Amino acid sequence: MIIREVLLEDAERYLQMLKILDEQTNFLMFEPGERKTTLEDQKNIIKYNIENEIPMFLMEVEGKIVGFLKGVRYKCNRMNYNLHIALGILNSHRGKGGGKALMNKVDQWSQNKNIKRIELTVVCDNEKAVNLYKSMGFEIEGIKRSSFRLDGEFVDQYYMGKVY
Template identity: 40%
Template sequence: MIIRPIEVEDAEKILKLNKRIDASGFMLHEPGERKTTACQQKEAIEKITLEERSVFFVAEADGHLTGFIAAFGGKLKRNKHSAYLALGVHDGFYGQGIATSLITKVFEWADDTDISRLELTVIKDNEKAIKLYQKMGFQIEGEKVHSLMIDGQPANEYYMYKLV
C-alpha cells in the first residue's frame, strides 16, 4: 500500500471509492446520494491541488484506491493555522492500518504547512472511528446535537481536534 497525493486521473476511482464508503452509513452522504460526475470530480481535484493550505491523499493497493484523507485549510488570517479533515476507508480493507497511515501522512503535511490544529466531526455512534481518532491523539471538544438526520432520526456528532 502506498499513500500519495490524489491526481486528476484518479477521478473515477475516487468516485467509486466514495460511493462504497458512503454505503457504510457513517459519512455525510446517504448511501446512493452522491451524484458527482467524473468531470465534476476532476474539477474538484484540480481545485484542491491548487489550494496552498489544503491537501488530498489517497491510499492505493494493487492499482485500487482503498482510502482517502482530505485536509481543508483555513483561508483567513484567523483560521489559516487550522484544517478540517475528512477520512474514509473501503470496508474491505478495515484493520490494515490504512486510516492510521493516512492520518500520519496528514500530521506530516500539517507540520510542513504550519498547520497547528486539525479538526473533524464524527457521528457519535461510530465508536470504531472515535477510538481510532483518540488513539491518534484527537480529543472530543464538544457535541453537535441533532446535527444530522439518519433514517429519519436525529443523530449527534462529536467535534474532535488535535493540536500538532
C-alpha cells in the same frame, strides 16, 4: 498499502470509490445514490485542491483506491492554520492500519504546511473511528447535538481536535 496525494488522473477511480463508500457506510455525509458529482466536477475539485495546497490523500492497495482522507482549509488569515478533515475506507480494508496511515500522512503534511490545528466531526456511536482519532492525539472538544441523520434518526456528533 500506499498512502499518497491524489493526482488528477485518479479522478474517475476516486469518484467510484466514494460512491461505493456511500453504499457501505452510514457515517459519511452522502446516502446511497445521493452523490451527484460528475467526473468533470471531481477533476475540478482535485485541481482546485492541488492548486490551493489542500490535502487529499488516497490509500491504494494493489492498484485499487480503497480509502481517502481529505481536508478543508480556510483562506482567511485568522483561520488558515486550521484544517478540517474527513476520512473513509472501504469495508474490505478497514481494521488493517490504513486509517492510522492516512492520519499519519496528514500529520506530516500539516506540520510541513504550518497547520496548528486539525479538527473533525464524528458520529458519537462510531466507536472505531473515535478510538482511532483518540489514538492519534485528538480530544473530544464538544458535542453537536442532533447534527447528523442516521437511519432516519437524529444523532449526536463529537467535535474533535488536535493542536500541534
